[in-house]
Amino acid sequence: xxxxxxxxxxxxxxxxxxxxxxxxxxxxxxxxxxxCHAKETCMAADMKEKIIDATPLEPLKQxxxxxxxxxxxxxRIALFYGFFLPFVILAAILFTLPALxxxxxxxxxxxxxxxxxxxxxxxxxxxxxGKDFVFTAEKINKx
Numbered sequence: 001x002x003x004x005x006x007x008x009x010x011x012x013x014x015x016x017x018x019x020x021x022x023x024x025x026x027x028x029x030x031x032x033x034x035x036c037h038a039k040e041t042c043m044a045a046d047m048k049e050k051i052i053d054a055t056p057l058e059p060l061k062q063x064x065x066x067x068x069x070x071x072x073x074x075x076r077i078a079l080f081y082g083f084f085l086p087f088v089i090l091a092a093i094l095f096t097l098p099a100l101x102x103x104x105x106x107x108x109x110x111x112x113x114x115x116x117x118x119x120x121x122x123x124x125x126x127x128x129x130g131k132d133f134v135f136t137a138e139k140i141n142k143x
Contacts (some may be wrong), residue, residue: 005072013064015053023060025052025068025137054137065140074133081122081129086115135136 011027027050054068090111097107122129 006069007072007075008067008069011052011066011068011137013060013062013066013137016056016061016064021055022053023056024055024068025066025135027052027068052135055139057136060137060139066137067140069136069138070133078133086118089114089118104139123134123138 011022011025011029014026015024028048054066061079062067080103093114094107097110098104100109
């Protein structure tokens, strides 16, 4: 059975430039508490604007309201690369070096330092990895 669940988010097209293969869409990323009626009195509210490159499913122009969609499984892959794998690397080094006789200070600094080449490799291969993460944009038909 094929997993076709999608994650979606509303946004506005900020740049179409006549390119039929890619549009830039501005989305507002919010934490759950930003919808709360008491957000003005609470400092936990968090809102950030993000620009996403997406493939349009239909012709779009600047200012169009759209829904951005991505396969849910891609979100899990991003979490794996961004959080789980670095945690495994960090923990492996943190627990292995003291067992080999190194001090806890050396193990701690080595564990943190081991993440530098990992994230550098992610940065170097970002375009290759990014080709797997496809966002689509579909116009919102409001009546």
